[in-house]
Amino acid sequence: MQWKESTLLLLISPDSVEEALDCAKAAEHLDIVDVKKPDEGSLGANFPWVIREIRDAVPADTPVSATVGDVPYKPGTVAQAALGAAVSGATYIKVGLYGCTSPEQATEVMRGVVRAVKDYRPDAFVVASGYADAHRIGCANPLALPDIARRSGSDAAMLDTAVKDGTRLFDHVPPEACAEFVRLAHEAELLAALAGSVKAADLGTLTRIGTDIVGVRGAVCEGGDRTTGRIQPQLVAAFRAEMDRHAREAAAAVAAAS
Numbered sequence: 001m002q003w004k005e006s007t008l009l010l011l012i013s014p015d016s017v018e019e020a021l022d023c024a025k026a027a028e029h030l031d032i033v034d035v036k037k038p039d040e041g042s043l044g045a046n047f048p049w050v051i052r053e054i055r056d057a058v059p060a061d062t063p064v065s066a067t068v069g070d071v072p073y074k075p076g077t078v079a080q081a082a083l084g085a086a087v088s089g090a091t092y093i094k095v096g097l098y099g100c101t102s103p104e105q106a107t108e109v110m111r112g113v114v115r116a117v118k119d120y121r122p123d124a125f126v127v128a129s130g131y132a133d134a135h136r137i138g139c140a141n142p143l144a145l146p147d148i149a150r151r152s153g154s155d156a157a158m159l160d161t162a163v164k165d166g167t168r169l170f171d172h173v174p175p176e177a178c179a180e181f182v183r184l185a186h187e188a189e190l191l192a193a194l195a196g197s198v199k200a201a202d203l204g205t206l207t208r209i210g211t212d213i214v215g216v217r218g219a220v221c222e223g224g225d226r227t228t229g230r231i232q233p234q235l236v237a238a239f240r241a242e243m244d245r246h247a248r249e250a251a252a253a254v255a256a257a258s
Contacts, residue, residue, distance in 0.1 A: 008207055008243055011065065011193070011215040012236060013038075015046065019231045020054040026233035027059050029240035032092060034215065036067040038227050042162050043096030043129055045069035045081065048088040055089035065092030065127070070162065071109065072099035079112035086117045086124055093117050094127040098137065098162065103144045106130075110152030118153075129158040132172035132196050137162050142173050143181055150188035157185045160215065161196035164226065169196030170205075179209035186210065197226075200242045207246040214243070 009031040014020045015038050023033050035051050037044040045068050055064045066085040071078045082093050095113050100106035110128045117124045128149040130142050140148065142159050149157040159181060161169060173181065178194060185192035194206060195215030206214055220236045221229030 008203075008211055008247060009213045010236075010240055010243060011195075011213055012220060012231065013215065013217040014054065014231055015039075017050065017053045017057055020057045022231045022233050023236070024058045024062075026236035026240075027062050029237045030062070032063045032065050032213070033058050034065040034067065034092075034094070035090065036217075038164075038217065041070040041096070041098070042131070042160050042164060043067040043070050043094060043098075045085070048084055051085060051088035051090055063092055064090050065094055065125075066090035067094045067096065067129075068113070070096040070098035073101070073105045073109065074099075075109045075112040078109050079116040082113040082126075083116040083120055086120050091121065091123070092125040092127065094129050094158065096129045096131070096160070096162075097145075097148070098131070098139055100140055101138055103140050103148050106140045106144070106148045107151045110148060110154050114153040125156065126154045127156040127158050127193060128152060128154040129160060129193075131162040132159045132169050133161050133163055133167065135172075143177065143184065146181065146184035146188050146190060146192075149185070149190050154190070156191035156193055156213070157181070157188075158193035158213070158215070159196065164197070167197070168202075169194060169198060170202065172196075175205045175209065178205075178211075182210050182212075185212075200239055203242055203246045204249075207243075207250050 011032040037046040130145040182192040191212040193213035218226035
């Protein structure tokens, strides 16, 4: 899977075909459309037909990802769900390892997902997703995710927040720990994705630590509400503009230091 080098990619998560059409209006400003169902959890899975309809609604050259859910420790069940997402048209498959209490359990689940998805579509991109607030739900430690992803053959490691109560990524995993997460992912030749009520004000830090993918929803919804607000194309454009500003500043700083 080819990615733009040294570029922070923007992943936006509509929860309906109508919102996907709003994303399509802002397609030039985003990199990945991610299908989820927020009322079923942080990484709640949407219906197969919604994945198909969103795939048809957005430009053909815009990748579509789909969440498989905040999954239990049931490797066979999760592997079937992941294959269902791929068959429905997603080329990027995200698995929230909610019910895995140890790295071993999480790795077993992800190995099943990787085999199920890549047997069907070898060029698919598999993301092992954990939670910055893992201590609140009893799942695997956030900094274990890069090794879980590496050992399972996944393509990326991601952190989000499990409990959507107003707390954010950096409230649970501070910037220096997120930087370590990114370093470990890159050391394992994985992409590092960060999400969890990310705001425009966080983009400087996310750029500085080398994040590859930033996932947002609330930041581009009316009223900043991921559940009741609807994605607004102009907010997507504004968020991208802020991303690009930080990218330019980071590039200038590197050039000045060399």
